[in-house]
């Protein structure tokens with residue numbers, strides 16, 4: 390391509406950004422990973438891919454520093470376990486705002502626009518723990534923002550799961566808030582409205598499909614033609630996202646707040662760990678969604694473009710798999726910043742990978758060719774490896790479903806070895822079951838990963854919270870004892 394046509398491409402690209410929806414697309418950046426990419430690399434990746442906004446789940450100082458002067462708008466998060474202290478103490482809220490908002494806005498020039506107070510705090514799984522805490526926490530954080538002189542530029546909100554509202558029929562127009570929290574929801578909505586704050590909702594068509602084997606597959610996607618289309622008083626719903634979103638619009642309207650602005654806090658599709666989770670379906674869903682966003686198209690009740698944050702940016706291999714094995718595979722990018730499939734966020738270019746990523750050595754831990762499948766240590770060793778590593782790509786209809794028994798075992802051994810940064814001791818399973826190899830055991834879609842350089846590795850033992858905090862020497866030794874006893 391000559392420089393003239395390159396120049397033209399640049400101009401066209403630029404125009405595409407300018408004429409796109411004012412708010413642009415956002416991404417959720419979570420960090421529950423054994424080997425998170427360095428924040429500076431992620432920020433570069435966000436910019437290279439045209440993300441204009443990012444949503445965080447806490448207020449990590451290193452991440453916020455990396456976002457300094459990036460031009461990216463930021464939603465910082467307050468984890469649910471901080472709601473108790475923030476609800477009970479105005480001082481705690483003021484301290485939180487001072488340390489996690491004011492400091493970054495003033496000294497680091499971070500463009501913080503929202504504070505997400507809690508994350509899906511009304512999920513049934515929490516047994517109502519946060520029901521009495523959310524509104525007072527919202528109020529205290531709001532007062533703290535006012536005191537800090539930031540209330541105009543920084544708005545509070547709370548990302549809620551779509552289970553806070555429901556429809557008595559299958560029609561969006563019958564939508565209202567869940568009966569057990571109805572009064573509280575109306576108070577929260579009134580509070581958001583009074584403070585010029587948006588309602589933030591997480592909507593997951595994938596979960597509709599996952600939970601209900603009879604759910605009509607096409608209705609989960611955006612390519613129309615679903616035989617399950619709903620006619621709601623002349624409004625046609627041919628996908629569950631629109632129907633779900635507008636059930637919220639009706640619930641707001643019914644309670645007197647039909648104009649409250651809405652942010653879609655999380656929307657996306659996972660790529661592994663379930664029969665409906667694969668790159669093809671994820672591409673179909675996310676491209677379908679993004680094509681609407683770039684076309685400036687909203688829902689039947691809210692035709693203006695949706696303000697949304699894709700879920701999620703990068704896979705997180707240390708997330709709980711309590712929701713399902715797919716939970717570690719929501720990323721548009723793999724753990725190392727490699728795009729999983731072509732996706733156009735703007736009208737012109739596909740996702741581009743993260744740059745300057747540093748990998749560990751090209752070596753893998755596999756089951757020794759000399760070892761026998763009948764060795765009694767095989768079972769316990771695999772369970773042990775998988776309890777620390779990530780084996781969610783194994784099993785029915787996953788990316789590594791086609792491995793034979795030896796392949797399965799090797800996969801588990803390797804992931805354990807890589808998570809522990811290729812320490813020799815992490816490839817010493819009992820009875821010489823394992824061996825290090827320089828030949829990549831990956832085949833087809835089944836990737837035996839090599840980890841990226843771990844900034845925490847230098848401080849093994851000092852790290853907390855993730856698998857990296859274990860010292861494998863001790864563990865393998867310990868497991869040897871356990872395994873010989875069993």
Ligand SMILES: *[C@@H]1O[C@H](CO)[C@@H](O)[C@H](O)[C@H]1NC(C)=O
Pocket residue numbers: 447448449466468481484485488489
């Ligand atoms: C600021 O946020 C971080 C990360 O979420 C948290 O650990 C810290 O306690 C917060 N600061 C205050 C004063 O609450």
Ligand SMILES: *[C@@H]1O[C@H](CO)[C@@H](O)[C@H](O)[C@H]1NC(C)=O
Pocket residue numbers: 514515516518
């Ligand atoms: C909620 O209740 C169930 C059943 O009583 C219990 O197993 C679970 O641990 C509780 N969860 C929380 C977050 O308290």
Ligand SMILES: *[C@@H]1O[C@H](CO)[C@@H](O)[C@H](O)[C@H]1NC(C)=O
Pocket residue numbers: 645646647648
């Ligand atoms: C909602 O917005 C419309 C158009 O701006 C306006 O006419 C209407 O009065 C508003 N309704 C409420 C309840 O604020």
Ligand SMILES: *[C@@H]1O[C@H](CO)[C@@H](O)[C@H](O)[C@H]1NC(C)=O
Pocket residue numbers: 783784785792793794797
């Ligand atoms: C491989 O492991 C998965 C998950 O543990 C299991 O479902 C599958 O049957 C195994 N395949 C073989 C050939 O052992």
Ligand SMILES: *[C@@H]1O[C@H](CO)[C@@H](O)[C@H](O)[C@H]1NC(C)=O
Pocket residue numbers: 819820821
């Ligand atoms: C493992 O291999 C080493 C070295 O090849 C050998 O000395 C040892 O006896 C083997 N251990 C078992 C349990 O087979």
